[in-house]
Amino acid sequence: MNAEEFRRKGKEMVDYVADYLENIEQRPVYPDVEPGYLRHLIPTEAPEDPESFDDLLKDVDRVIMPGVTHWHSPYFYAYFPTGNSYPSLLADMLSGAIGCVGFTWPASPACTELETVMLDWLGKMLKLPDCFLAGTHGLGGGVIQSTASEATLVALLAARCKAIRQAQATNHGLLESEICSKLVAYTSEQAHSSVERAGLIGGVIMKKVPTDNNYSLSGMLLKKMIEEDKAAGLIPFYLCATLGTTSCCSFDNLMELGPICNEENMWMHVDAAYAGSAFICPEYRPLLNGIEFADSFNFNPHKWLLVNFDCSAMWVKKRADLIGAFKIEPTYLKHDNQESGLVTDYRHWQIPLGRRFRSLKLWFVFRLFGIKQLQAHIRKHIALAKEFESLVRADKRFEICAEVVLGLVCFRIKGSNELNQTLLKRITKDRQIHLVPCQLSGRFVLRFCICAHGTESLHVQKAWQHITQLTFELLQEHIN
Numbered sequence: 284m285n286a287e288e289f290r291r292k293g294k295e296m297v298d299y300v301a302d303y304l305e306n307i308e309q310r311p312v313y314p315d316v317e318p319g320y321l322r323h324l325i326p327t328e329a330p331e332d333p334e335s336f337d338d339l340l341k342d343v344d345r346v347i348m349p350g351v352t353h354w355h356s357p358y359f360y361a362y363f364p365t366g367n368s369y370p371s372l373l374a375d376m377l378s379g380a381i382g383c384v385g386f387t388w389p390a391s392p393a394c395t396e397l398e399t400v401m402l403d404w405l406g407k408m409l410k411l412p413d414c415f416l417a418g419t420h421g422l423g424g425g426v427i428q429s430t431a432s433e434a435t436l437v438a439l440l441a442a443r444c445k446a447i448r449q450a451q452a453t454n455h456g457l458l459e460s461e462i463c464s465k466l467v468a469y470t471s472e473q474a475h476s477s478v479e480r481a482g483l484i485g486g487v488i489m490k491k492v493p494t495d496n497n498y499s500l501s502g503m504l505l506k507k508m509i510e511e512d513k514a515a516g517l518i519p520f521y522l523c524a525t526l527g528t529t530s531c532c533s534f535d536n537l538m539e540l541g542p543i544c545n546e547e548n549m550w551m552h553v554d555a556a557y558a559g560s561a562f563i564c565p566e567y568r569p570l571l572n573g574i575e576f577a578d579s580f581n582f583n584p585h586k587w588l589l590v591n592f593d594c595s596a597m598w599v600k601k602r603a604d605l606i607g608a609f610k611i612e613p614t615y616l617k618h619d620n621q622e623s624g625l626v627t628d629y630r631h632w633q634i635p636l637g638r639r640f641r642s643l644k645l646w647f648v649f650r651l652f653g654i655k656q657l658q659a660h661i662r663k664h665i666a667l668a669k670e671f672e673s674l675v676r677a678d679k680r681f682e683i684c685a686e687v688v689l690g691l692v693c694f695r696i697k698g699s700n701e702l703n704q705t706l707l708k709r710i711t712k713d714r715q716i717h718l719v720p721c722q723l724s725g726r727f728v729l730r731f732c733i734c735a736h737g738t739e740s741l742h743v744q745k746a747w748q749h750i751t752q753l754t755f756e757l758l759q760e761h762i763n
């Protein structure tokens with residue numbers, strides 16, 4: 284494909300994408316395919332000779348689209364949202380064209396510098412305390428990771444490194460392996476599975492602290508566990524608190540947990556993967572209170588801020604804690620500017636070496652929407668969730684299972700877990716809407732999360748009609 288062809292086909296591709304997104308609600312949200320469906324639709328080998336773009340595009344319709352779960356359909360209510368918008372798609376295209384790998388400052392100065400400034404913009408949108416911002420001479424700063432899981436792991440590894448150094452400073456004979464075997468990290472039993480995984484990868488004990496009736500982690504139980512563990516000779520070093528848990532969007536109590544972590548010299552990481560986007564609205568910002576106690580904070584603009592995957596924003600109070608933990612200096616990555624103290628080499632802030640120019644997506648989205656439209660997007664989703672909540676509450680056959688704070692509603696039929704499982708199976712099989720379940724206090728619960736940018740009241744009303752119709756049929760069968 285030469286430049287001339289790219290100009291033509293590129294425009295066709297843009298039309299294809301716009302048609303896809305504009306008409307997405309006409310497609311069944313969940314695909315009707317069996318595992319292994321794709322292999323027999325395409326040849327067993329790559330072609331020897333070039334094929335035509337037109338043939339390829341036809342195969343996108345024949346091979347790919349039948350197997351796509353349409354996350355941007357207004358009938359998609361599963362998981363949490365994943366961002367999508369035209370400004371973000373355009374930025375991604377430019378990022379692909381520049382195609383730099385921005386591991387150090389000279390590897391592409393704009394890639395590094397725009398990221399630092401965008402994370403400051405975003406931090407200010409959230410009213411993060413100044414200590415998390417880079418500014419011109421701050422000690423903190425932001426970085427784009429691929430995912431919240433990586434941010435949790437990076438924070439845990441940095442905390443581990445700090446804890447090992449501190450233990451060795453007070454007790455010189457101690458081996459790293461001895462210290463590591465005593466390190467304990469904590470999180471709530473409602474935390475995302477990636478937190479437990481970070482403990483496994485980091486090779487430390489990860490304890491799950493029970494939550495209260497609101498599925499929130501409070502200070503008392505954490506404190507008790509820390510005291511017991513210290514008495515047993517263990518070294519508490521890390522807490523991952525969650526704002527907006529994946530199951531039910533509950534919030535851990537940072538105002539209680541923060542001071543405990545600070546007193547115990549433990550690293551507090553705050554995972555707000557989904558909920559973080561809402562903090563750009565002043566009325567939801569109080570949910571972030573207590574962040575001043577944290578060492579690191581992370582949320583995913585790629586979830587709820589109209590930025591395409593991947594873009595997970597992470598801030599640290601002391602960037603030296605991250606950089607100090609993972610620093611390796613091969614000759615081919617050294618450069619003249621690094622001793623000046625003026626440049627950031629993001630390779631020290633993350634696990635991989637390579638990194639894409641992802642801050643372009645933030646820049647395009649912030650400038651082409653403006654903060655006001657982004658706030659309106661968040662508020663609209665929350666209003667739709669409240670609308671769905673009142674539909675559920677008005678129907679005596681159903682119950683709401685957790686407080687509806689943002690765009691997620693947890694609900695179930697008053698009745699057995701089996702009944703609710705059957706309802707979800709039928710919803711999934713029908714493919715008109717798509718939901719996933721969660722477990723709360725041993726009960727099988729349906730999660731209804733407002734996800735797509737284009738979801739309107741009409742879609743939510745239709746979804747509820749569909750759910751109640753299936754419920755009606757299900758309860759009829761149970762009576763007969």
Ligand SMILES: *Cc1c(COP(=O)(O)O)cnc(C)c1O
Nearest residue numbers: 430431432475527528529556557
């Ligand atoms: C979605 C989610 C994650 C995982 O996000 P990734 O970016 O896919 O790693 C982690 N924590 C919470 C609370 C989440 O909701």
